Amino acid sequence: MTARKAILIDTTLCTGCDRCVEACKQENKLGKDLPRRWKHSIDDLSSTRFTTVIQREGNHFVRQLCRHCEQPACVSACIVGALKKTAEGPVIYDSAKCMGCRYCIMSCPFGIPRYDWENSIPYVRKCTMCYPRILDGQIPACVEACPEKATAFGPRDELLRKARHCIKENPERYIQSVIGENEVGGSSVIYISDIPLGFLSYNPKPGDQPLPSLTWSALSKVPPLIIGMGGFMTGIYWIVERRMKLSAESMQAPASKGKKDNRSW
Amino acid sequence: MVDRKITLKSILWLVIGIWITVSLARFIRGLGSITDLSDSTPWGLWIAFDVMSGVALAAGGFVIAAVVYIFHLEKFRPFVRPAILTALLGYIAVAVGLLYDLGIPLNIWHATIYPQPHSVLFEVAMCVMLYLTVLFLEFCPVLLEHPWFNRLLFRKIHKALKRITIPLVIMGIVLSTLHQSSLGSLFLISPDRVHPLWYSPVLWVLFFVSAVGLGLMTIAAESLFSSWYFGHKLKVDLLSGLGRAASFVLFAYVLLRLADLAVRHKLDQALNGTWQANLFLFEIFLAALLPAILMSFRRIRSSPAGIGISSIMTILGVIGYRFDLCIVAFARPEGISYFPTWMEFAVTIGIVAAATMISVEQSTRLRSSFSPLSLRILMPESRSALRRYSLASIAGAAFAAAALPADVWQGSPMLSTPVTSPMIINGSLTDNSFSSKFTYNINLHPSGSPGGETDTEQFLIIDGNRDGRLVVFPHRFHRDKLGGETSCVLCHHQALPFDQNTSCSECHRDMYLPTDLFNHSVHIARLDENAGCPECHADPTKAKTRENTKSCKKCHQDTILRRSIIPLKEESLEHAEGYMHAMHGLCITCHEQKLTEEPDRYCRNFADCGTCHRGINGKYFRRMYPYAAHKNNLASKRNQAGAILSRPDYEN
Numbered sequence: 001m002t003a004r005k006a007i008l009i010d011t012t013l014c015t016g017c018d019r020c021v022e023a024c025k026q027e028n029k030l031g032k033d034l035p036r037r038w039k040h041s042i043d044d045l046s047s048t049r050f051t052t053v054i055q056r057e058g059n060h061f062v063r064q065l066c067r068h069c070e071q072p073a074c075v076s077a078c079i080v081g082a083l084k085k086t087a088e089g090p091v092i093y094d095s096a097k098c099m100g101c102r103y104c105i106m107s108c109p110f111g112i113p114r115y116d117w118e119n120s121i122p123y124v125r126k127c128t129m130c131y132p133r134i135l136d137g138q139i140p141a142c143v144e145a146c147p148e149k150a151t152a153f154g155p156r157d158e159l160l161r162k163a164r165h166c167i168k169e170n171p172e173r174y175i176q177s178v179i180g181e182n183e184v185g186g187s188s189v190i191y192i193s194d195i196p197l198g199f200l201s202y203n204p205k206p207g208d209q210p211l212p213s214l215t216w217s218a219l220s221k222v223p224p225l226i227i228g229m230g231g232f233m234t235g236i237y238w239i240v241e242r243r244m245k246l247s248a249e250s251m252q253a254p255a256s257k258g259k260k261d262n263r264s265w
Numbered sequence: 266m267v268d269r270k271i272t273l274k275s276i277l278w279l280v281i282g283i284w285i286t287v288s289l290a291r292f293i294r295g296l297g298s299i300t301d302l303s304d305s306t307p308w309g310l311w312i313a314f315d316v317m318s319g320v321a322l323a324a325g326g327f328v329i330a331a332v333v334y335i336f337h338l339e340k341f342r343p344f345v346r347p348a349i350l351t352a353l354l355g356y357i358a359v360a361v362g363l364l365y366d367l368g369i370p371l372n373i374w375h376a377t378i379y380p381q382p383h384s385v386l387f388e389v390a391m392c393v394m395l396y397l398t399v400l401f402l403e404f405c406p407v408l409l410e411h412p413w414f415n416r417l418l419f420r421k422i423h424k425a426l427k428r429i430t431i432p433l434v435i436m437g438i439v440l441s442t443l444h445q446s447s448l449g450s451l452f453l454i455s456p457d458r459v460h461p462l463w464y465s466p467v468l469w470v471l472f473f474v475s476a477v478g479l480g481l482m483t484i485a486a487e488s489l490f491s492s493w494y495f496g497h498k499l500k501v502d503l504l505s506g507l508g509r510a511a512s513f514v515l516f517a518y519v520l521l522r523l524a525d526l527a528v529r530h531k532l533d534q535a536l537n538g539t540w541q542a543n544l545f546l547f548e549i550f551l552a553a554l555l556p557a558i559l560m561s562f563r564r565i566r567s568s569p570a571g572i573g574i575s576s577i578m579t580i581l582g583v584i585g586y587r588f589d590l591c592i593v594a595f596a597r598p599e600g601i602s603y604f605p606t607w608m609e610f611a612v613t614i615g616i617v618a619a620a621t622m623i624s625v626e627q628s629t630r631l632r633s634s635f636s637p638l639s640l641r642i643l644m645p646e647s648r649s650a651l652r653r654y655s656l657a658s659i660a661g662a663a664f665a666a667a668a669l670p671a672d673v674w675q676g677s678p679m680l681s682t683p684v685t686s687p688m689i690i691n692g693s694l695t696d697n698s699f700s701s702k703f704t705y706n707i708n709l710h711p712s713g714s715p716g717g718e719t720d721t722e723q724f725l726i727i728d729g730n731r732d733g734r735l736v737v738f739p740h741r742f743h744r745d746k747l748g749g750e751t752s753c754v755l756c757h758h759q760a761l762p763f764d765q766n767t768s769c770s771e772c773h774r775d776m777y778l779p780t781d782l783f784n785h786s787v788h789i790a791r792l793d794e795n796a797g798c799p800e801c802h803a804d805p806t807k808a809k810t811r812e813n814t815k816s817c818k819k820c821h822q823d824t825i826l827r828r829s830i831i832p833l834k835e836e837s838l839e840h841a842e843g844y845m846h847a848m849h850g851l852c853i854t855c856h857e858q859k860l861t862e863e864p865d866r867y868c869r870n871f872a873d874c875g876t877c878h879r880g881i882n883g884k885y886f887r888r889m890y891p892y893a894a895h896k897n898n899l900a901s902k903r904n905q906a907g908a909i910l911s912r913p914d915y916e917n
Contacts, residue, residue: 230435
């Protein structure tokens with residue numbers, strides 16, 4: 001089996017040069033960012049920008065991109081299986097299957113997937129970790145472009161080990177946790193950082209529980225619900241039907257008696 | 266009665282006319298041009314109302330089927346056919362609404378060939394699809410009663426359908442239970458976005474119970490409407506029975522919701538006075554508690570007004586529950602909001618109008634002899650009615666077409682705001698687009714107070730596109746319009762790494778596009794190849810810096826503004842605007858090329874930004890001046906120049 005790949009981002013090394021953005025745009029042929037109603041700002045993630053560098057106060061730069069979760073909410077949400085978690089790690093998208101329900105955008109805890117709002121045949125757009133390149137044995141374009149080596153690519157286990165080692169060696173430089181190791185079940189894009197990265201997700205402290213398990217708790221009740229509800233309704237129908245029949249009979253019996261009586265009268 | 270009908274239908278036709286125009290815009294231009302949806306609000310009115318609330322409103326069908334067929338409460342039988350018809354029309358309306366909301370509506374059938382059983386939405390889709398079929402089969406006998414179908418084959422089908430009524434009803438109940446509840450489960454995946462007062466692991470139970478309560482109340486509301494519309498007598502005792510049942514269900518719903526909050530220790534959040542808490546209290550009071558209390562009094566539930574008011578409260582309340590969960594109490598990034606556009610409302614109301622029209626027409630016929638749908642259904646009653654209907658629909662369509670935003674016609678929902686150049690009127694400067702609001706008096710401008718909360722905050726004269734054309738820029742107006750303090754990043758952002766702000770033309774698309782201000786190769790060609798270097802670079806042997814390079818003005822005399830509205834210092838035009846862009850274009854491309862040609866000769870970082878820009882304590886990295894020595898010099902110069910000219914880097 002192929003080793004699960006991942007991207008490690010060291011925010012302390014990032015200088016915010018936007019080379020990764022440029023490389024991503026070139027690789028995915030994304031074109032110019034235009035001001036649109038649905039964008040927070042021009043350098044927000046959008047259907048023409050799969051990764052962006054967010055500047056935080058105090059000259060910190062944090063690159064934002066799809067986290068390629070280990071148990072992705074978007075994949076579990078997708079009604080037609082257009083989104084798929086590959087064995088190599090990336091979460092990829094098949095536009096031919098998509099029907100445009102946008103449930104994936106609703107479900108992402110990091111608010112990553114973007115929609116082609118301006119097109120009359122719109123697709124969901126997000127980082128694919130350069131899946132075609134990975135299949136070719138290359139590394140993702142953004143990783144290749146990074147001049148400061150703030151972004152690394154490799155097997156997930158190895159990168160995690162590296163990241164843990166790195167924060168342990170430099171405790172004064174990093175926050176002592178590898179972000180993306182366990183959040184929502186872990187992700188294939190992991191960060192080590194000197195500032196808290198809560199702003200990257202809706203919940204500043206996402207839990208460790210994978211989100212698909214939340215829906216599964218309800219979905220797993222479907223078969224018993226079918227049997228239970230079906231059986232219950234059939235049972236009620238049968239009981240009430242039988243009772244009515246019996247009462248009709250008992251009604252009929254005295255009635256016929258009465259008739260008899262009448263006749264005898 | 267005819268008049269009442271024609272008036273109602275004329276209004277419906279007007280709405281349908283608007284709906285048709287908006288539909289064309291929707292399917293030709295896509296979602297972005299007519300909705301207020303965005304990546305932070307991917308589901309809006311169409312999901313919250315047309316789908317979520319529509320399905321709940323159509324719950325009457327399965328509830329009454331269960332009451333009559335399963336529990337054998339035969340006295341409610343008169344409600345069955347209208348309720349099944351309403352449910353059928355309701356679900357068709359849901360499907361139509363969904364077609365508007367889906368990005369690629371033609372792929373709606375994909376769920377059947379690419380099943381993904383881990384998706385709640387898949388389960389909902391399957392159940393709704395099957396339930397639509399069940400509803401159709403339940404409704405079929407009504408159709409087959411028509412004399413036209415009086416043939417052997419159809420009689421056989423009719424008989425077969427009648428025989429499977431009970432299995433069909435049970436199947437309908439099971440399917441409804443599943444999807445009514447699963448519509449709630451859809452939100453289980455977003456625990457971080459749904460407000461804790463609404464998020465619950467048993468959302469599916471709450472959805473189901475509230476749908477049953479709503480179903481009972483909609484049947485009551487419907488019979489009230491039809492008795493008003495057709496002017497026939499109301500079956501008060503039956504309505505009262507519905508009200509009693511609804512009261513139990515709604516009480517159960519309130520208890521469940523409160524118990525759920527209590528178990529999750531969130532009860533205190535419902536009383537902490539935030540707008541969400543108040544909304545929650547209002548919603549649960551309106552949707553359930555108040556109608557449940559009202560309906561528990563025999564006197565109230567036996568009066569048409571009492572039932573009418575309670576049912577309207579429940580309908581609004583349960584729709585409110587869906588809206589709160591889906592839109593209102595759903596977290597978005599700060600500064601992003603959602604309010605449906607009039608076009609989204611038009612589609613929703615249009616679908617409802619069409620369904621109402623068919624249902625009104627159809628129940629007319631259902632009532633007379635329980636006989637059937639025919640094509641005459643949509644036919645006007647008379648010539649004058651036809652005239653009225655066509656007038657109404659054409660007027661609606663034309664009105665909508667006139668009101669469509671320009672984006673729909675131009676096919677570009679790009680943000681665009683018209684700008685006009687500044688003009689001099691009586692010594693004061695007025696920007697046309699804001700003339701009613703702002704008058705800029707050049708003489709009053711306190712030129713020496715940059716950055717203070719004075720007029721400089723309000724107005725700047727800037728060269729926003731770096732093309733030498735100065736405009737009055739109402740800074741405070743832009744800031745306020747774009748959302749206050751947090752909006753700085755909209756212009757002063759990082760997309761142009763070493764520039765300080767966006768060009769005006771990035772947003773004001775109707776201004777000219779920026780062009781290359783300096784094209785090195787064109788100059789080389791024009792100036793006779795290499796022999797031309799000294800024309801600009803005074804000493805080509807030295808490093809090519811700003812100091813020993815001729816300014817554009819030396820040759821291009823016309824770059825100097827002749828009729829400048831403010832007295833410019835001569836030296837401020839020494840260097841072309843966009844000098845930085847030009848230099849970046851030249852240095853970086855050349856450095857990159859060298860690095861690929863002779864990687865051994867140059868250091869790894871030769872082509873990196875940091876090579877030139879690194880230095881001063883890592884501060885202000887992104888807007889650093891390449892030569893550290895200049896920094897202080899430039900900063901002091903900028904202060905002298907004041908904020909009147911926002912050309913920070915290169916005034917000399």
